[in-house]
Amino acid sequence: MADPVAEAMSRHPTPEGLVYQYGTAGFRTKSEVLDSVMARCGLIAALRSRALKGKWVGVMITASHNPPEDNGVKIVEPMGNMLQEEWEILATAISNKQTPEEVSQYYQEIAEKYRIDLSSPARAVVARDTRASGARLLAAFLDGLTKGAGAEVKDYGFLTTPQLHYMVRCLNTEGTPDAYGTPTEKGYYEKFGAAFKNALRGKKPSGSLTVDCANGVGGPKLAELIKHLPPKEEALEIFVVNDNVIKPESLNVECGADFVKTNQRAPPSSKAGPGDRCCSLDGDADRVVYYFKDSNNMFHLLDGDRIATLVASFLGDLVRQSGLADKVTIGVVQTAYANGAATEYVEKTLKLKVDCTPTGVKYLHHAAEKLDVGVYFEANGHGTVIFSPDTLDTIAKYEPRSPGQKDALDVLRAVIDLINQAVGDALSDFLLVEVVLAHKSWGAQEWLSTYTDLPNRLLKVIVADRKIFQTTDAERKLVKPDGLQKSIDAEVQKVRQGRSFARASGTEDAVRVYAEAATRGEADDLARKVAELVKAAGSA
Structure with missing residues (x-):
C-alpha cells in the first residue's frame, strides 16, 4: 500500500547542505528553500492537533519584518500561544530528514512516542501575509497537512499574524464559558x-x-x-x-x-x-x-518600553480607582534590551515589579502568564497584557462601592476586551495606547516626558557561526567564547551609566550588540568597541 506521507514529501525534496532550525519566530529564511519545510510543518501541525485530541492548531506563513524575498512559518497552540518547546525540537528534526522515507518513519516514531492515534481527527487553521512566495508555500504546507497527514484545514487567506492567533483561540473556545470571540474577520x-x-x-x-x-x-x-x-x-x-x-x-x-x-x-x-x-x-x-x-x-521614538510603561501606569490607576488594589497586582516583564531608564521608572515611580527574561516573545509571554496582570513589550514594539484566569474572575465579579469605582471598573473591563491576549497585536495595541492618551489628556510630548531614555545604540555584527556565542542571566552575560564577557565588562567600566551585552540573533547569522550610556557619544563609542570585540571573537 502506498505511503501517503512519503508520497507527499517526495513532491517537496530537501535542498542539499541546508540545516533548518525552528527559532524564536519559527522557521525563517529565503523563501525559495522553504518548500520542504512547509510540507513537513503540515505533518507536525496534524500530529500536534491529534496529540491535543483534535483541537485546532494554527499555522502562519510570514517572515514579519524580514525583506520581501524571505518567508517563514510558525505553528500556534490552541489558545493562540507559541508552539511548545518540545514540539519545536520535533519540527526542527523532521525538517532536516533527507529522504521521504526518513520523514515518514520519523512521523510514525513521533506518533508512537506520544501515543497519537493517526486515524483520529486533526484540524489546522492557516493564513499568510502578502509576500509573493506565500501562495506557493501554502500549497506545499497543504500537501503535507491534507494529502500526507489526512487533516482538515480552514484557510483564512490573508491575515495579520495576530488575527490568525485570534482565530485559533476563538475556534477552540467556541461554545464554552470562555468563548474568546467569533472566529471570523468580521468578528x-x-x-x-x-x-x-x-x-x-x-x-x-x-x-x-x-x-x-x-x-x-x-x-x-x-x-x-x-x-x-x-x-x-x-x-x-x-x-x-x-x-x-x-x-x-x-x-x-x-x-x-x-x-x-x-x-x-x-x-x-x-x-x-x-x-x-x-x-x-x-x-x-x-x-x-x-x-x-x-x-x-x-x-x-516611543518604543515598546514606552508602551509598556504607559499601559502599566494606566492599569495601575484603574486597579486603584476601582478598589481592587489589594486583590490584583501588576508586573512588567522586560528583556535585556529594555532601556535602563524605563526599568528604573517602573520600579521607582510606578512602584511595580520588573522581571527580566531572554529575548523572544515566548519567554516574555510565559513570564507574564505567572502574574495577576503581566504587561510585556519588547523594545521592538512586540507585546501585550495578560490577565490570569483568577484575575479575570475577580474583576468580572467585583461589586463597586461608589460611582467612581464603577466608572474605573467599566473602563478596566473594556480595556481587557481591547487587548488581544492571544498574542501581541499591533492593531489592538495602538488602539489601547490611544485610549490611555485620551484618558490622561496627553499628546506624544507629555508621554515622552515621563522619563528620559539613556542614549543607546544597537549594532549587528555578521559572524560565521552564531552558535559559538552562548549567554546566561537572561542573555545579559556571555559564557562563551571564553574571556569575551570580561573584555566587554572592561569597556563598560570606562563610561558613565554604561551597560552593554551581545547575543546571537534568533533569526540570522549575526550577533546583536546593545549599548547604553549617559551620553550619545559614549553609547555609540561603547557599542562600536563591543562590536569590534565580538567580530574578533567570531573570526578567531
Whole structure:
C-alpha cells in the first residue's frame, strides 16, 4: 500500500547542505528553500492537533519584518500561544530528514512516542501575509497537512499574524464559558471596535494618528477595522500610509516598525508635521512603535518600553480607582534590551515589579502568564497584557462601592476586551495606547516626558557561526567564547551609566550588540568597541 506521507514529501525534496532550525519566530529564511519545510510543518501541525485530541492548531506563513524575498512559518497552540518547546525540537528534526522515507518513519516514531492515534481527527487553521512566495508555500504546507497527514484545514487567506492567533483561540473556545470571540474577520473587527468605543467612554484622543503599515498585510486589515471604529469626529482620526500590497517587493522597504526602531528616524515617505503622532507596524502587524517630531524637528521614538510603561501606569490607576488594589497586582516583564531608564521608572515611580527574561516573545509571554496582570513589550514594539484566569474572575465579579469605582471598573473591563491576549497585536495595541492618551489628556510630548531614555545604540555584527556565542542571566552575560564577557565588562567600566551585552540573533547569522550610556557619544563609542570585540571573537 502506498505511503501517503512519503508520497507527499517526495513532491517537496530537501535542498542539499541546508540545516533548518525552528527559532524564536519559527522557521525563517529565503523563501525559495522553504518548500520542504512547509510540507513537513503540515505533518507536525496534524500530529500536534491529534496529540491535543483534535483541537485546532494554527499555522502562519510570514517572515514579519524580514525583506520581501524571505518567508517563514510558525505553528500556534490552541489558545493562540507559541508552539511548545518540545514540539519545536520535533519540527526542527523532521525538517532536516533527507529522504521521504526518513520523514515518514520519523512521523510514525513521533506518533508512537506520544501515543497519537493517526486515524483520529486533526484540524489546522492557516493564513499568510502578502509576500509573493506565500501562495506557493501554502500549497506545499497543504500537501503535507491534507494529502500526507489526512487533516482538515480552514484557510483564512490573508491575515495579520495576530488575527490568525485570534482565530485559533476563538475556534477552540467556541461554545464554552470562555468563548474568546467569533472566529471570523468580521468578528475580530467587531470585538476590538466595540471595546475601543467602550474603553474611551466619550473621551477623545488629541489630534490625529498616522499609521505606517510597512506595505504589508496590516494595511488592508486596518482599513477594514476603521469601518468598525467610532466616527473620527467622536474618537480618533487615523491616516493610513505605506499600505501598498499590490507591490510585494515594497514590503518593509524604508518603512515599518523595524526600520524606524533601527534607524531612529521616520520613514522617508512620512509627511507628518511637528507634534503629529505617528506609529509604524511591521510586515505582519504584530509590532508597533510610536514616534513624533518636536517643534525643532527633532525625532523622538516611543518604543515598546514606552508602551509598556504607559499601559502599566494606566492599569495601575484603574486597579486603584476601582478598589481592587489589594486583590490584583501588576508586573512588567522586560528583556535585556529594555532601556535602563524605563526599568528604573517602573520600579521607582510606578512602584511595580520588573522581571527580566531572554529575548523572544515566548519567554516574555510565559513570564507574564505567572502574574495577576503581566504587561510585556519588547523594545521592538512586540507585546501585550495578560490577565490570569483568577484575575479575570475577580474583576468580572467585583461589586463597586461608589460611582467612581464603577466608572474605573467599566473602563478596566473594556480595556481587557481591547487587548488581544492571544498574542501581541499591533492593531489592538495602538488602539489601547490611544485610549490611555485620551484618558490622561496627553499628546506624544507629555508621554515622552515621563522619563528620559539613556542614549543607546544597537549594532549587528555578521559572524560565521552564531552558535559559538552562548549567554546566561537572561542573555545579559556571555559564557562563551571564553574571556569575551570580561573584555566587554572592561569597556563598560570606562563610561558613565554604561551597560552593554551581545547575543546571537534568533533569526540570522549575526550577533546583536546593545549599548547604553549617559551620553550619545559614549553609547555609540561603547557599542562600536563591543562590536569590534565580538567580530574578533567570531573570526578567531
